[in-house]
Amino acid sequence: xxxxxxxxxxxxxxxxxxxxxxxxxxxxxxxxxxxxxxxxxxxxxxxxxxxxxxxxxxxxxxxxxxxxxxxxxxxxxxxxxxxxxxxxxxxxxxxxxxxxxxxxxxxxxxxxxxxxxxxxxxxxxxxxxxxxxxxxxxxxxxxxxxxxxxxxxxxxxxxxxxxxxxxxxxxxxxxxxxxxxxxxxxxxxxxxxxxxxxxxxxxxxxxxxxxxxxxxxxxxxxxxxxxxxxxxxxxxxxxxxxxxxxxxxxxxxxxxxxxxxxxxxxxxxxxxxxxxxxxxxxxxxxxxxxxxxxxxxxxxxxxxxxxxxxxxxxxxxxxxxxxxxxxxxxxxxxxxxxxxxxxxxxxxxxxxxxxxxxxxxxxxxxxxxxxxxxxxxxxxxxxxxxxxxxxxxxxxxxxxxxxxxxxxxxxxxxxxxxxxxxxxxxxxxxxxxxxxxxxxxxxxxxxxxxxxxxxxxxxxxxxxxxxxxxxxxxxxxxxxxxxxxxxxxxxx
Numbered sequence: 430x431x432x433x434x435x436x437x438x439x440x441x442x443x444x445x446x447x448x449x450x451x452x453x454x455x456x457x458x459x460x461x462x463x464x465x466x467x468x469x470x471x472x473x474x475x476x477x478x479x480x481x482x483x484x485x486x487x488x489x490x491x492x493x494x495x496x497x498x499x500x501x502x503x504x505x506x507x508x509x510x511x512x513x514x515x516x517x518x519x520x521x522x523x524x525x526x527x528x529x530x531x532x533x534x535x536x537x538x539x540x541x542x543x544x545x546x547x548x549x550x551x552x553x554x555x556x557x558x559x560x561x562x563x564x565x566x567x568x569x570x571x572x573x574x575x576x577x578x579x580x581x582x583x584x585x586x587x588x589x590x591x592x593x594x595x596x597x598x599x600x601x602x603x604x605x606x607x608x609x610x611x612x613x614x615x616x617x618x619x620x621x622x623x624x625x626x627x628x629x630x631x632x633x634x635x636x637x638x639x640x641x642x643x644x645x646x647x648x649x650x651x652x653x654x655x656x657x658x659x660x661x662x663x664x665x666x667x668x669x670x671x672x673x674x675x676x677x678x679x680x681x682x683x684x685x686x687x688x689x690x691x692x693x694x695x696x697x698x699x700x701x702x703x704x705x706x707x708x709x710x711x712x713x714x715x716x717x718x719x720x721x722x723x724x725x726x727x728x729x730x731x732x733x734x735x736x737x738x739x740x741x742x743x744x745x746x747x748x749x750x751x752x753x754x755x756x757x758x759x760x761x762x763x764x765x766x767x768x769x770x771x772x773x774x775x776x777x778x779x780x781x782x783x784x785x786x787x788x789x790x791x792x793x794x795x796x797x798x799x800x801x802x803x804x805x806x807x808x809x810x811x812x813x814x815x816x817x818x819x820x821x822x823x824x825x826x827x828x829x830x831x832x833x834x835x836x837x838x839x840x841x842x843x844x845x846x847x848x849x850x851x852x853x854x855x856x857x858x859x860x861x862x863x864x865x866x867x868x869x870x871x872x873x874x875x876x877x878x879x880x881x882x883x884x885x886x887x888x889x890x891x892x893x894x895x896x897x898x899x900x901x902x903x904x905x906x907x908x909x910x911x912x913x914x915x916x917x918x919x920x921x
Contacts, residue, residue, distance in 0.1 A: 758866035765872035767864030863916030
């Protein structure tokens with residue numbers, strides 16, 4: 430809504446909006462005697478002469494000004510201006526109606542004149558007939574002009590009606606706005622008047638009771654003491670805060686160091702505990718505890734049960750070592766860690782003659798050196814291609830040892846040999862991909878891939894690095910497609 434205000438003379442506006450003075454010079458000094466100087470120094474204000482007007486005169490003068498201001502708040506000028514504009518708009522509308530009537534009469538007259546000239550043209554001959562035809566063409570031109578004028582009149586009538594509606598709405602909005610502002614101003618004036626009245630009553634009470642002057646002096650002394658205390662606090666507080674901040678930073682650093690040392694000690698204790706447990710165990714894990722190696726269970730002594738007649742199951746331990754995750758299909762004496770095992774403790778349960786024996790790795794599985802940078806290089810490409818040999822198809826040994834191409838793209842995985850495509854599938858929830866589990870000639874180089882249900886491959890790569898990089902790249906592309914790619918029953 431557009432706010433419309435009347436044209437008021439600047440001097441009149443200044444006189445009508447005189448604010449209640451907030452810097453009144455009282456006869457007695459009730460205000461603070463200190464002020465803030467340069468460089469945040471607290472200086473004492475010089476005491477001036479109290480030769481100004483008395484408080485009663487100031488209160489009376491401001492009360493008179495408030496009364497005048499209250500009387501000047503009126504909307505008559507604004508209302509009269511809008512009423513004049515509405516009258517002018519109504520006048521324009523009446524003139525438009527008269528023009529419309531005149532235009533209609535003009536059309537009737539031109540039609541009658543043309544009909545008369547048409548009747549004369551049939552009776553005339555020669556030059557007179559030509560004059561009549563010219564007169565008819567002039568009448569037709571006048572009719573066209575009259576039609577154009579009529580169109581302009583209709584447009585003008587529409588604009589006048591639109592202007593009248595706009596002025597009417599603006600007049601109503603302006604009246605509402607001015608009445609609202611007037612009520613706000615009256616409320617503020619009444620509030621200020623009440624404050625001034627309270628000041629006057631307090632002054633009269635002070636004059637009647639001379640004992641209050643002594644209390645006022647005591648209050649002034651208390652104010653001075655409070656200001657002095659604030660000044661001293663302001664001078665000394667920053668240094669105390671800085672000292673406390675330095676102490677807190679030093680304490681945080683010490684707590685951080687103690688926490689790191691405590692975690693390190695806990696890890697060392699856990700490693701020593703597992704080492705002691707493994708020493709008393711009848712089986713031991715052989716192999717490096719890093720990605721790309723192969724772990725193998727072997728008996729520690731001749732008295733140990735035969736592994737060929739025992740049931741074996743490999744597990745991943747959670748970070749707090751309170752929960753075991755089954756590695757589905759890992760039930761042989763050998764197991765090659767895959768990228769999902771990095772940072773986790775591996776555990777193997779051997780069940781023989783009703784007795785269960787557990788063997789764990791001494792440390793969490795470490796990542797292979799240089800593997801992360803190799804995977805980052807592959808992820809920058811649109812697809813990654815590896816040379817593989819098919820070892821098994823659907824759980825059956827594959828006799829042909831020809832080299833195939835294992836292509837991992839951003840949307841799908843393809844296995845082919847030259848122009849012949851063995852399998853090509855988009856990433857989906859039915860696809861599985863993990864390190865080879867169970868029987869495999871080279872577990873650290875082998876990979877299990879199930880493109881769809883009922884169809885699976887065991888692929889052998891040229892190196893352990895290629896096998897682990899292929900798993901990591903495929904899982905990253907599948908995750909970009911909102912698919913969690915893992916092995917059977919893996920918790921990703």
